[in-house]
Amino acid sequence: MELHSIITRMIERRITAELFELLDTSPAVALIGPRQVGKTTLALEVAEQRPSIYLDLESDADRAKLAEPELYLAEHEDRLVILDEVHRLPNLFQNLRGLIDRGRRNGRKTGRFLLLGSASIDLLKQSGETLAGRIAYLEMQPIDGLEVPPQDMNRLWVRGGFPDSFLAASDRASQRWRQDFIRTYLERDIPLLGPRIPAETLRRFWTMLAHHQSSLLNAADFARALGVDGKTVASYLDLLVDLLLVRRLEPWHANMGKRLVKSPRVYVRDSGLTHALLGLSTLEDILGHPVAGASWESFVIETLLAAAPHGTQANFYRTAVGAEIDLLLTLPGQNLWAIEIKRSLSPKLERGFYQACEDLQPARRIVVYPGSETFPLKDDVNVIPLSAAGAALLAIS
Template structure:
């Protein structure tokens, strides 16, 4: 079993809040982690995709009151959104008995229903934590390239061969398109959404051009925006917003779009092996997205992520504003002799970041001119994780 970075944070939140929602795409390991923690806490596990377990909650107050001394794990909780209102009453009753923490662990494959329901019912009673696919720090050091190719979903990453990994990801995409997405959002033809998802993969790390997507799909821009909102809410796509705090510059206002898991990018584009990937035009953008997602995952809670791009050409791939307000400027270069363009220096002059880092696929960290630090992706992720 691969040790997940989120474990310690999840345990800490369970020890400080009555309810914790662990959110993430399907198959990232939420259930495995929850059950491991549950074994240590004499927990009650209910899978709400099981009719038998849902039947137990026909009268949730009566049933759960019998287990108030246990951690109750509710898996795929979005299947039973009406459970949130009873949970509020049970949490409040428990507080009066001195049961103030570690009551409920809610697992969800998306943020849509959880946020809508708990925003009304569990405000002040629930803590949210996101769990993504495996990050660069969690994978064995020698497997960085394999993680990039196959992505971070554990079953894909640990598959016996690249072809079996690709089969798993294709099945994953099909299941999302045919079963999961229709459950969460409006009825969208699976083939239309597959085309949209594939177009996003082709445009990995690019500025969003909704009108171009709309023309290709034969829909309007508002429909494209709704498709994108759905993919973002399902935690499958990242919409990286532009930096907007410098009023003296004309800045780009469109977000950048990333399919969050590099393995899904490659599955959507039919890239099976490392040789296929290195010869594909998307290789550079794919590695940038992989590195960007790894750093955002490693950054401490409360870190804000943006990119910077001015009309004059000043540009920074990733700006991280740490919880204390310190600004880090990060540039991604898939080269063993990385150099930044003049636009990066102009942007750094505009923003005066505390640290300027070039992340590259090499193995050695070293200082460069103009206050730049060159470092491997794994080192940069560990550095960020240590800022917590």
């Protein structure tokens, strides 16, 4: 077994318990996430704990076994069948539906199939209707800030959470891995999914997103820079969002009589990929670059969203007169948390945050910063470390 797989197991992934729970309650589970995020490692960990067979559908030999899928899979009704890169056999879903329904009639109602896919774009299209009522979805994200000890937080921010990048022997080796990862996505993985986009054009777009990390999306500016129209920019963005590589954070909309910003904020989800796209290898490189604050902000947002209870809605809040909240979480039960994110160890809040809190009256008002202590500011605002903010959300989950 590869070394990173062994070490990754030492980094306890919160998703593990949730995956076992879903396998015990649903006939099929789709584990989706970017390539190299650790899906296969986790699936093989599952396979060690229950009777299973593993098929990698990028392997010609394993695909050949499924030339007659119902015949082959019927022979393994008593096992969990793990199908990796399942989008390579899109016609398989109809067969899975029949096998699941037959198994239900025979008393085998849960834990039949674990489907691994590198994006939401393919799995959701193909399995949404075919396996309706028979499948649960679980997104696997890179290692986040609550899954490493505090002393490793800066390394995680610099390198990102893909296991091979985070665990690399040096910053240079980590950077090389991420550059290869980006190249492989552009030149191999995205063409396999169908879109015919020149790799260099998509690289320029992805890099522009990194430069504008956490900024409001101005599609017209991107279109002019790339020499394409606004619809093409929208299709590029949709693709990277569907591949779980970019997040589109929508603005808060409510009937409040306020003039609210309508454009989404967009950012590259993994901080390590942001830094690789910008050619930043070390902590010193990043701290000396204008993207540092926005990169830290998106790193915090991804960590908090990974910890938030299922069903949490994430937005930002901004009005035309300057009231602003970096991250507004609507928790189950309509409980609002207003979260401001600062890179400084002595954070100061602008008037816009207090004005936004007056508008919305959130239940909690938090400033997340890179320090280790908790202390109050005025008007019920508390400054807390990222680990404490994440732990508070996990406690609700």
